[in-house]
Amino acid sequence: MNSVLSRGAGRPDPRRRAGGSAARRGGPGSRPSPTPEQVRALLTVALRPALLTVMVIATCVLVTLVGANSDLTGTSGAIAACWLAVHQVPLTIGGATLGVLPLLPTLVLIAAVARGCSRVVHASTPRHECWWVIGAAVAGPVVVTAIALAVAADASSVIALSPPNPLVAFAWVIAVHLVGAGIGVGLRLWRPTVTYLGVPDWVLAAARPAMRAAMALLATGAAITVVSLLASWSTVGTLVEAGRGAMGGLGLTVLSILYLPNVVVGATAVLVGSTTHVGTASVGLLDVVGGPVPALPVLGALPEQAGGDGWLVGLVIPAAIGVMFGRDCARQAASPLRAVETALVGAVAVAAVFALLGFVSGGALGTFGSAGVTVATFAAATLGWLAVCGSVSAALVRWRSHPEPEPRPEQAPTRPRADAAGAATLALPGADRAAAPPPEPDAAGPDPEPGPPEPETARPRTAVLDAELVDDETTAPPVADIEPESVVDAEVVDEETPAETAPDPDHVPEADLPDGTPTSSD
Known part of the structure; x- marks a missing residue:
């Protein structure tokens, strides 16, 4: 671990010195302790x-x-x-x-x-x-x-x-x-x-995009909660003053802070299209029903009436988060199909987590009845936004990033570049080594010492290919009726074979013979 x-791994254990650990002393089938x-x-x-x-x-x-x-x-x-x-x-x-x-x-x-x-x-x-x-x-x-x-x-x-x-x-x-x-x-x-x-890699690739999408939805719910509290600040202040003193107001404030995650989960549920209820009062994108609620300052964020065009926020923001989620899934996938599968797995994971949060954040509320979110619609709406928008976005992003390869057109053969005279010169292998002629011996100076003859394979060869180009503008008759007009003349020039080695005047023939008196046969 x-x-x-x-911590004691580096120090010798007296039980090991005595004969092994407790598990080993008890036999191979004993449990480790x-x-x-x-x-x-x-x-x-x-x-x-x-x-x-x-x-x-x-x-x-x-x-x-x-x-x-x-x-x-x-x-x-x-x-x-x-x-x-x-x-x-x-x-x-x-x-x-x-x-x-x-x-x-x-x-x-x-x-x-x-x-x-x-x-x-x-x-x-x-x-x-x-x-x-x-x-x-x-x-x-x-x-x-x-x-x-x-x-x-x-x-x-x-x-x-x-x-x-x-x-x-x-x-x-x-x-x-x-x-x-x-x-x-x-x-x-x-x-x-x-x-x-x-576990396949494309399943693991859905973890980080799913976490980002869940955090984005919860952060949006928190922002909506803060905006609602600021918009109804007078109501919140009235509920704090209902604590009858400084200690009572402080207690209600602390209790509201402890319940703040519950309200954020409810705001997130409303954002994706579900409903949140506190007793007989309920809040949704299209409808708000009033009713008695506990005198808790954080519940002052509940709207008293529908927000007019506020339901558009519930359409734009979840769709934008779904598109972002699909884009993140496409970056982790190798093909459009894998991108869609990754988006679906991530959407299911986020919906399951949100269902758990919705279940834990609600429950019985004494004489008021119950409070919380509608868990089924909360999970279904989250799954719908992320699965639909995410899978479509993932498929499009991956398809645009790696489109199907088009067949490559056949390239025309490259023609040799012609010089001013209309002839083209092609360099064959070994021509660069033989471009310069061998140096001629200086008549005034002494003959250079001949070196060992080069092997036959090491002799460079010079190849010159002269070809006449045929005018492209002239329409050529059928091949069977004329003879080819282009003539290729090639001339191969071999370097001069080095001269035979001159005999050494100081060389004694007998020195090459074995020791002894030379005979007539030698």
Whole structure:
């Protein structure tokens, strides 16, 4: 694993010196066991996010109770309820069920869990150690949840809090921390994982364009939320003043900030063509229905009537984001078909993520009924915009970037360039070496010493090709009736064979004979 779990990798392990690790001493079929260094790292993964969350919750609860001049009788029950609320566990307070819980603390907790898991793994981490990390990331919060359920059941006699269903509570806690651990481990191990699973490259190419498209849609929803809050600032100020004092107004402001991601998801749903409802009030592109809503300042962003031509924004912006998404998919594909397949896969992924966000951001709202988005239309509208606009844009961009190759026209034979006299000279191989004539010996000077004769293959040859060009403007008769007018005369000039080597006057013939007296036969 990473430096956190492999801190003792460079130091000798006494168990290995004694005869191997625990797994090896137990036989080839025994399970591997973590070392003390790894146990400490796994405990950090299991307890750090949970303990930090409990500490932050306890601080906020104590400050709220002290600021409201309330007694600390139900402090433990409030802390347990807040722990469950951070994990999106529905709460029943005073007989009213609250299922619409703020998303911001949940997203922060998921990010903390993902960061803690990604710090202790890397690409070469064994598979069983990755499962250790995921199990530790889930086991610690499950223990804290069991304690919180017991505390909530005990505090139900003091405060108006009904203990939630244990199975539902454990399911939500496990799901939240599994998502965080999966993201953290997946950021480190996605390359070997997709290689092991054999995922095609064009499927992987859809990840980054899909993420960009999802972030663009959510950013547009956030911008619409900010503009709506600024447009209805007087209503927002009135709702803040309803807190009856500075501490009450501060509490409502903080609660509105925690619910801000829920409102952004609702604005995004309206943007793509779905509807958002809070009790009996609903908001869509073409119609707005009024009704009573909770006195939460962030809900002042809900419009009181339809925005006139504002529905055009819901047509232009999603279409533009779909075109951008298709262009990004085309850049990662090798053919128009692959570009369309990449766009479809990315559109399905974004629609699935948005359906999950729509489901988590809504729920029961006590006496008001329910609040949230219509999940089915939210996912279907997102899929439609990205799939249709994205696939068409991807196909067109890829087709225009790499059109089908056209057949190349046959090139006419190249004619030799004629000189002023009308003759063309073609240089044959070896002509450049024989262009200059061999130097003639100087009559006044001594004869140069002849060198060894060159081999027959190394002698350069000079070839001169004289050809007369036929006027192109003259219409030539059929070939069978005339004789060719162009005559090719070629002359091959060989270099002079070097003269035979002159005998050396100092050379003695007998020196070439073997030792001994020469005979007549010699």
